[in-house]
Structure formats: structure tokens, C-alpha cells
Amino acid sequence: MKKIMVFLASAALVATPALAYKLVTHGQRVAVAKSAMTIAPPIDWNRQQSRPGRNAEAWTLDGMPLNEVTFYGGIAADQTLFKEVNKKEKPLPRFAAGMLPTDVVQMFEASYRLAGGSALFSVDGVEPATFASNRGFRFRYSFTLEGEEVKRLGEATGAIVGGKLWMITYEAPAIHYFDRNLADYRALVASAQLPGPTVTVG
């Protein structure tokens, strides 16, 4: 971490594209997370240019610390949710195509504890949900990041389709922010589309 800080400080006068954000215009369908998943946002969002993982992408409204939506675009077997932070000593759990929703939740929780240093993490229920016209799952979680005191809530909605994990998560501080933008997140989830055969729900 210190190395990164010193590097960035020394590169102070150079704009850092890794930190840059691009506008996602409402009303237009866009492909997300370098994948086949497409989203039609009803309002404008800001897309972070650097990716949290190989098949992931993050959007925000008021800034990453305040509301963050992450798209996981087809995590394949043996892949991790995020980039490894310490592969040798704390390897992140890997996705397997045969996972049940509860296994996905467990993988998610373990990934957060390892990558986010989040010792305070709890899952508050898993239920069936529709995701991009597929049978999927939804769960709520709460956590506090290492070095921070603010309590955050999260909601994840996803499905395993074609042996890959497709999921969209939303996180925000428990006070004010989570409730304020939950509907904006759910609108993104409702607009998600995946190509190919689907398991029709209902």
C-alpha cells in the first residue's frame, strides 16, 4: 500500500487515468464488465475506469465511498470475484459452476473478509429472485471496512447462467444513502439482460 501511495504522490502532476470516471448516459443500453451483460440505466451514472476485477465494473452516483454498484459479468469456473490482494497468504475463494446460491454467498463473504479486511461482515438472508429473466437469488449484507467506522449495507442480485456467475451488487452507508438509492440500483438490476438461452421464470 505504501508503495502505491508513494508512487501516486510522485506522479502527482500526471493525471491518473486509473482514477478517472466516465459518464454513463441514461436511456442507452450499455454492455458492462467486459461481458455480454447489458444494462439500460434510467438515470445518469459515473463509471469507474479501473476495474475491481477482471470481469467486474463499478458505478457510482455520489462517489465510491457513498454508493457503489458493481457488475460481475460472467465469473467463470476457477475465477475469483476481485483481483487477488495477497495470493500467497490469503488466496481468494474461486467460483465453481456447480455452486448453489448459498455457496455463492459464502464465497462472497469470504472474498470480502480477505480483500476488504472486513472482519465485521454479516449476511442477512438469501432468497430466490429473478435476474435477467433467469432464476436467481438475492441477499442482503452489512459490513464495516477496516480502518473505517461507517456501517455499510449491501444488496446483491444474481444468477448462475451457462456455468458462469452474473451478479450486481449495491453498497452504501446505512445512514441515509442505502435507502436513498436502493430503488436506483434495483432499476439497474431490472434492466439487466443476458444473451442466449434463459431459464424462464414463472
Place this chain on the structure above:
Amino acid sequence: MGRSRLFIALAVLLTCASLPGQAEIKADTSFRFPADKPVKIIVFRPDVKVGSMGVGTVEEPNADWTAAARTKLAAQIDAHQKGGGNEVIFLADQEGENAQVVADYQALFRTVAAAITQHKMAPGAGLPTKKNKFDWTLGPGATKLGEIGGGDYALFVSTHDAYGTAGRKVMQLLFAGMFGGYMPAGIHASYAALVDLKTGNIVWFNVDPASGGDVRTDEGATKRVEQLFTQFPLREGQAAPSAEPAPKK
């Protein structure tokens, strides 16, 4: 995810330390206190951190310096606000449920301040949807702070100082000479924010990533508060002072 977010916030603070020209953020230059009634401002215990920094980037906190700086800064904030005709209420330690509400809002405030610093200060990290906007808020629930403290506004102040050791200063010259690179001498960053407790909106915010004034001394603390509060909101009808703004260093 979380960790990368922390990296970015910290890195941005360091990055900004060398960009004083881009430092100042005014939430809303048109904001004025009402002219006809007294203004009660609740001041939260200033977030003060003072330490030293050696050749590496590891900081060593100094409890004595921190305690002295906190007392000196609080006295200067009090004097500054009274000078502006505002009533200042230093929030006493709370108990039970109120203590939790205060702690939760202080944590939320730090998070909002991190978002502002990250997205309004870092070159190239601005949010396109907020290009010409400054609409950050703690949400309407912040009225609870007004009920607890008995005020109309809340003032948050945070200062972070790490004084470079002699070894670090030598290293800084070497670094520049050998690699042409930049190594900050230390950290001297501070910010202050005013929250309207009727709405929870941040109506004024100022960051000084290259803060002057040695906060360990009375003179330094005076200078720091003067610089940080140079453009503190005035009352309706009150003209901005024509005097030159306080010198930066």
C-alpha cells in the same frame, strides 16, 4: 471494493498535497447565514492527528503534540467564530443513544468528506454527473444532531500533520537529485465543513492540503484556523472583507 477504495482516498490526499492550487472547494459561495437571528453552531471535537514521518512513509503518532494541537485549535475556532458573531457550542461527550447517534454521524461525515476529497480534488477523478454541482449531504436525519447539541449548524474540523524528520528531509533532496522525483516533506492537510442541520446538506467545505501553521504552537494554530476559515460563510447583507486573504504560508 473496499480496500482499493481506501488506497485511492489515501493516495489522493497525498497526491493533492502537492497541488495547492487545486485545493479550495467552496460548497456554495452564495450561502449566507440569516441576518436577523443568532446563529448557533455546534462544534464537534476536532479530528486532530499530529506525528512525525521518517525516511519511509510510516507515520509515528505523537500523543502530546496531538493533545496540544487539539486544545489550541479548539481555542482558535472558538475565537474565530465569536469574532464573526456566531454562538459556538462545543459538543460535550454524550451518553447512551445520543453518543451512538453522534458517533454514527461523525463516521458518516468522514466518509462524505472522503468522497468530496476524492472526487472534487483529485485531478482527473471528478464525477461527470457532479461536474458543476456540490450537493453532498448527511441526509435529513442529521436534524438529530441539532436536537442533541442545541444548534442550527454543525462544524467539523479535521487536521492531519506529520512533520518530516531530519533524515526524511535529506532523503527528499536525494530523491529529487537522483531520480528527479517528488517526495513530500511531510503531511500538512486540513479541512473544515459546515452542515445545515435542518437539511443535513454540506453548505460550506474547505480543504487545505498544504496547510500552513505549526499546530503545535499558539501562533501556528491561529494561522491554521485563519487559513482554513478564510472564506467562511458570512451573514446576509454582509460584504466580504476587502482585505487580502490570509497568506498561504
